Amino acid sequence: MAYSGQTLENPASGERITVRRTAAETNGELLAIDLELPAYRRVPGGQHIHPLQEERFAVVEGTMRFKLGRKRIVAGPGEVVVVPPGQKHDFANVGDDDAFVRVEVRPALKMEQLFETAVGLAQEGRTMLGGIPKPLDLALFTEEFEDEVQGAFPARWLQRLVLAPLAWLARRRARRTPDRAVPAVAGVRSASSTC
Secondary structure, eight states: OOOTTOEEEOTTTOOEEEEEEOTTTTTTSOEEEEEEEOTTOBOSSSSEEOTTOEEEEEEEESOEEEEETTEEEEEOTTOEEEEOTTOOEEEEEOSSSOEEEEEEEESOTTHHHHHHHHHHHHHTTOBOGGGOBOHHHHHHHHHHTTTTOEESSSOHHHHHHHHHHHHHHHHHHHHHOTTSOOOGGGTOOOGGGOO
16 A cells, blocks of 8 residues: 555666655545656656546656647646646656656546556566566556556557456466466555555
8 A cells, every 4th residue: 555755666667656645645536646757768658548537747857748649748847737537648758867747646546556566567577668567467457457547559449359368367377376476456466566
């Protein structure tokens, strides 16, 4: 369970996420984090959608590039970028220095668990280039966090069609080999995915 002051470090992306306010503290209305992103790095994945959540990015230090649909925004210190629910977007640090961004996600939903799971998978070496979970873990991750995040493409129905058999296989493997660490999304928490 996330707590204020907790810092998660993702070795795949180099990002550091520090929790400022938890869902429990805000009655589920808000998750507030500080995001530190090294120069020329991005968070895992490409364009994505938060179907039910708004994200607010307040750049404190550095230069961030946001892509909202086809629109590109470069934001520096003091600038704020708001991404409404359902908007395709991605973001990256495009500057020579580390970026420091204050992020608010409304409502919080299960974003704390999403961050903990993503970082736990990266720490266990269970991600591919760019920090995306490996296929079996990705299938479980997308099922568990469907309300929090979805890939912007291909179409959601196609993502479900392709990933459903992989999720089935991942659950089956977890039952047959209980000593194998599986992500929290499979219902069994490994030590590093609890952060």
